[in-house]
Amino acid sequence: MKDTDSSHARPPGPAATGRYDGPGSETTDAPTESLFGPGSQFHQFFNDPRWALAVVRATVLEAAHPQIGAALVDNSSFVVHPWRRLRNTLVSLQRMYGADEDVRQREAARLNRLHTRFSGTDAKNRPYDAMDPEVRAWVVATLFESSVTMCRLSGQPLDPITMERLYAEFQGFLTALGDQAGHLPPTLPEFWQYYDRMVAEELQNTEALRIILYRLFEHLPAPPLFAGLPTVWATGRALAGPVIGTVTVASLPEVFRRRAGLPEVPGAQTLMQGAYVAARMARALPDNWLQTENVISLLHLSPDGDGPYAETLSTLRGRMRRAGALFRLITPVPSQQDGRRGTGDPADTAGAPGTGGAENLRSAREFFTEVLDQTGDGYLDWPDLAAMARELCSRLDLDEPEETRLYDAFAAWWRELQAALDTDGDGRVSEEEYAAATPSLAGPALIRVAEVLFGVTDADGDQFIDAEEYRALFRRGFGRALVDAQGRYSRAAFVRDFLSFMSGRRRSTPYDPLLSDA
Structure with a gap:
C-alpha cells in the first residue's frame, strides 16, 4: 500500500530470503505439522x-x-x-x-x-x-x-x-x-x-x-x-x-x-x-x-x-x-x-433478581427492552427471537437435530406473537404494541419453547435437569428453591418457571442473565 500508516512491510513472497533477524522482529521456525493446535x-x-x-x-x-x-x-x-x-x-x-x-x-x-x-x-x-x-x-x-x-x-x-x-x-x-x-x-x-x-x-x-x-x-x-x-x-x-x-x-x-x-x-x-x-x-x-x-x-x-x-x-x-x-x-x-x-443503584433494586413479592414484577416496557429486544432496534421481530435461540444453542453446544428443534420452536412462537401483537401489520412488534397487550402471553407456542428447551437441556433424557445440565444452561449452580428432595429440577418446575419469566414478566435470578446479560 502507498499509505504510510498502513503499509505492511510485506515480504517478497513465498521465495523470500528466509528468516529475518532484524531488530524487533518476531521469528519462529515454520513447523510442518498441523496448522492448528x-x-x-x-x-x-x-x-x-x-x-x-x-x-x-x-x-x-x-x-x-x-x-x-x-x-x-x-x-x-x-x-x-x-x-x-x-x-x-x-x-x-x-x-x-x-x-x-x-x-x-x-x-x-x-x-x-x-x-x-x-x-x-x-x-x-x-x-x-x-x-x-x-x-x-x-x-x-x-x-x-x-x-x-x-x-x-x-x-x-x-x-x-x-x-x-x-x-x-x-x-x-x-x-x-x-x-x-x-x-x-x-x-x-x-x-x-x-x-x-x-x-x-x-x-x-x-x-x-x-x-x-x-x-x-x-x-x-x-x-x-x-x-x-x-x-x-x-x-x-x-x-x-x-x-x-x-x-x-x-x-x-x-x-x-x-x-x-x-x-x-x-x-x-x-x-x-x-x-x-x-x-x-x-x-x-x-x-x-x-x-x-x-x-x-x-x-x-x-x-x-x-x-x-x-x-x-x-x-x-x-x-x-x-x-x-x-x-x-x-x-x-x-x-x-x-x-x-x-x-443498578440502590434505588433501582426494587425489582432486582432474588427479591420477592410485588417488587419482583416489572413493566411490559422494561421486559421488552431488557429481554425481548435482543438487537436493540426498538422492535421485536424474528431476528430477536433467533438471537435467543442462537444463544441457547451456543450455551448447550447442540448438534443439528436439537438445534433445529429449538429454532423451529422459537419460529412458531414468533408467528404466534406476530399474529397477536402486530396490530399495524408492518411485520414487527413495537414497544407500544407489546405494552398494550394482555399481561400474560403464555400461548401454546411459548409452552412448546419451554418444553423443547427442557428437552435439549436434559442431555441424559431422565426427565430431570441435574446440576451439570443446569450449569451448562445457566452457567451457575442450582438455587436451593429450584430443586426437589433429590436435588433435581423437574420438567414441570422448569416449564412453570420459564413461562412465569417469559410471559409474566417476573424477574428471575437464573433466567434474567440467560437472555439479558450484556
Missing part, C-alpha cells in the same frame, strides 16, 4: 494483549463490507450484548484452532448452520448472504491482516516465514469450514493486491461501522462483573470509550478513512502507536493474567454467582461501590449503562 502462530496470538486491538480493528473492517454490515444491522445482538458475543466468538475460535480434529469439524458444521440463517436484503434492497464464499473470505482476511498490522504497529513486525505460516493457518480455517480454494489468494503477494483492492473499491461507511465506532464504544453496556456498579462503569467507559474509537480509526487504512469520511483527530496517530506499544509491554505480565479465557471468565462472573471466586468478587465489588461513591462526589456521572438497562 498449540503449536500454531494463531495460538500464540490468542493470549496476546495486542490481539484485543487487532480483533476490534478487524471487526470494523468486516462491518465496512456492505453485505456483512447489512447482516450485522439486521441480525446481530452485538450492540446490546457485546460481551456475550465476544465470549461466544472466542469459544468458537478455541474450538476451531484446537488440536482435536473432531471438535473442529463439529464446530465448523455449527458455524455453517449458524451462517446459513443470515441472509436477506438491506435497506437499499441489496441481497446479503453470510454463506457467500467471498464474504467469508473477507472476514478471515481482516483477521489475518489485522494480526500482521498489530505486530507492525507495536514495533515487532512479522518476519516473512512467520507471516507465511500465519497466512496458511487462516487459509486452513476457511478450508475447515468447507470453502473451496480460490476465495483467498493462494500467495501473500496476491493477498496484498486483493486486500488493497477491497479497501479501495468495496468497503463503505456502513451503518454497522458507524454503530461500532460511535455508539458501541461510547455506550458499551457493563459486563456481568460490573452489574450494579453504574458509576464505576460509566466513569471508566467515559475515559476508555473515546480512546478505543480514536485508536481504531487511526489504525485503519488511510485510503479507507478518506473515502469513508472518518475524522482525523489531532494526535490520533501518536495515541494509536502508544496503545499498541503499551499492549506489547503488557505481555510481560504473569501468564495467568494474560490468558484470554481467564479474562473473559472474570468479566462474566455474576454478582450472585457461586464459583470459587464468589467471596473475592463480593469483596471487590464492595470496594468498587466505595470508589463509585467517591466518583459521584467528585464528578457526577449519569447512572445509566446505555439508556436501556436499569441503573
